[in-house]
Amino acid sequence: xxxxxxxxxxxxxxxxxxxxxxxxxxxxxxxxxxxxxxxxxxxxxxxxxxxxxxxxxxxxxxxxxxxxxxxxxxxxxxxxxxxxxxxxxxxxxxxxxxxxxxxxxxxxxxxxxxxxxxxxxxxxxxxxxxxxxxxxxxxxxxxxxxxxxxxxxxxxxxxxxxxxxxxxxxxxxxxxxxxxxxxxxxxxxxxxxxxxxx
Amino acid sequence: xxxxxxxxxxxxxxxxxxxxxxxxxxxxxxxxxxxxxxxxxxxxxxxxxxxxxxxxxxxxxxxxxxxxxxxxxxxxxxxxxxxxxxxxxxxxxxxxxxxxxxxxxxxxxxxxxxxxxxxxxxxxxxxxxxxxxxxxxxxxxxxxxxxxxxxxxxxxxxxxxxxxxxxxxxxxxxxxxxxxxxxxxxxxxxxxxxxxxx
Numbered sequence: 274x275x276x277x278x279x280x281x282x283x284x285x286x287x288x289x290x291x292x293x294x295x296x297x298x299x300x301x302x303x304x305x306x307x308x309x310x311x312x313x314x315x316x317x318x319x320x321x322x323x324x325x326x327x328x329x330x331x332x333x334x335x336x337x338x339x340x341x342x343x344x345x346x347x348x349x350x351x352x353x354x355x356x357x358x359x360x361x362x363x364x365x366x367x368x369x370x371x372x373x374x375x376x377x378x379x380x381x382x383x384x385x386x387x388x389x390x391x392x393x394x395x396x397x398x399x400x401x402x403x404x405x406x407x408x409x410x411x412x413x414x415x416x417x418x419x420x421x422x423x424x425x426x427x428x429x430x431x432x433x434x435x436x437x438x439x440x441x442x443x444x445x446x447x448x449x450x451x452x453x454x455x456x457x458x459x460x461x462x463x464x465x466x467x468x469x470x471x
Numbered sequence: 472x473x474x475x476x477x478x479x480x481x482x483x484x485x486x487x488x489x490x491x492x493x494x495x496x497x498x499x500x501x502x503x504x505x506x507x508x509x510x511x512x513x514x515x516x517x518x519x520x521x522x523x524x525x526x527x528x529x530x531x532x533x534x535x536x537x538x539x540x541x542x543x544x545x546x547x548x549x550x551x552x553x554x555x556x557x558x559x560x561x562x563x564x565x566x567x568x569x570x571x572x573x574x575x576x577x578x579x580x581x582x583x584x585x586x587x588x589x590x591x592x593x594x595x596x597x598x599x600x601x602x603x604x605x606x607x608x609x610x611x612x613x614x615x616x617x618x619x620x621x622x623x624x625x626x627x628x629x630x631x632x633x634x635x636x637x638x639x640x641x642x643x644x645x646x647x648x649x650x651x652x653x654x655x656x657x658x659x660x661x662x663x664x665x666x667x668x669x
Contacts, residue, residue, distance in 0.1 A: 284514050289521060290521075316482050316483075323483045328492070328526065328568075329483060354542075358539060362560055364538060365539070369526075369564070371567060
């Protein structure tokens with residue numbers, strides 16, 4: 274029994290994992306309309322962070338909606354539960370010492386606030402990708418806005434459901450005005466200022 | 472638009488994350504009765520892997536039941552959903568390039584089989600911690616067996632619900648006969664043979 278207690282004292286902690294990875298761990302939470310460019314920007318940023326030797330992971334529709342959250346629909350309750358679970362998984366990744374990027378519309382202030390409250394104050398960085406609805410509709414990378422206009426898709430954020438803009442995001446990206454490179458630079462500058470990257 | 476496509480081509484993949492971490496990623500799935508010593512062993516192994524410079528994360532009751540799965544009870548359906556979600560999260564950690572250890576009773580063969588099928592064939596290592604019920608009851612580290620005997624706790628694995636032993640686990644630990652050090656050595660030997668650790 275005393276042997277068990279000794280082992281428990283040597284548990285691997287978040288602090289130890291951070292030491293191994295040589296950088297802080299936190300959530301980069303991208304939020305914005307469908308077609309705003311969240312995923313493209315998150316992917317580009319992850320590539321840049323990887324080049325700089327950081328341990329990252331990206332949560333997005335591809336790896337969440339077909340896996341952990343495949344039991345959820347798109348009604349209000351399901352959308353809330355969707356974001357809750359993503360927040361809890363993001364917290365686990367922060368605890369594991371990684372930088373986790375998330376790219377989900379996450380339209381409700383309350384839900385984003387709940388995720389923020391799961392981690393420490395300096396571990397949640399909200400990145401508001403602010404692209405005008407008209408631009409998102411023109412891009413329509415997944416053809417979803419067309420489906421909405423054709424009546425094939427309901428409860429769509431920005432059309433039927435309001436997107437609640439972040440009131441005070443850590444990083445603000447006006448995505449119709451600037452290039453991906455410029456936007457990445459804005460984020461990297463913030464992360465450097467806060468001593469969050471090497 | 473062409474710029475976006477270029478960015479997508481440089482996505483950070485599982486292979487790239489594995490390159491950065493310099494070891495393979497996989498699940499070490501500990502299964503066994505309550506009090507069998509799963510958590511103690513998983514913790515001890517994680518410490519050892521950390522010492523050897525591996526990037527690990529441990530999923531257990533402490534970080535799952537109070538977070539991601541706090542909406543779940545202990546009825547049959549909830550227990551199945553509990554393991555399903557843990558499996559999906561484990562898959563995400565494998566995709567992130569980490570070695571993920573899990574310590575849950577996970578009493579049903581079908582559920583463990585589902586988790587196994589989520590990852591590649593060589594990425595799921597089932598570790599059966601086989602401790603006789605009578606020994607688990609004597610240890611009773613959380614006082615749960617006493618509660619069961621006093622009628623305060625129902626549906627308890629090994630007492631009311633059958634624990635379905637793994638038929639062909641990758642690693643078999645007879646935990647009443649050997650010390651923690653010896654058991655860790657058994658696991659490390661297996662991982663070395665399979666070229667899964669540095």
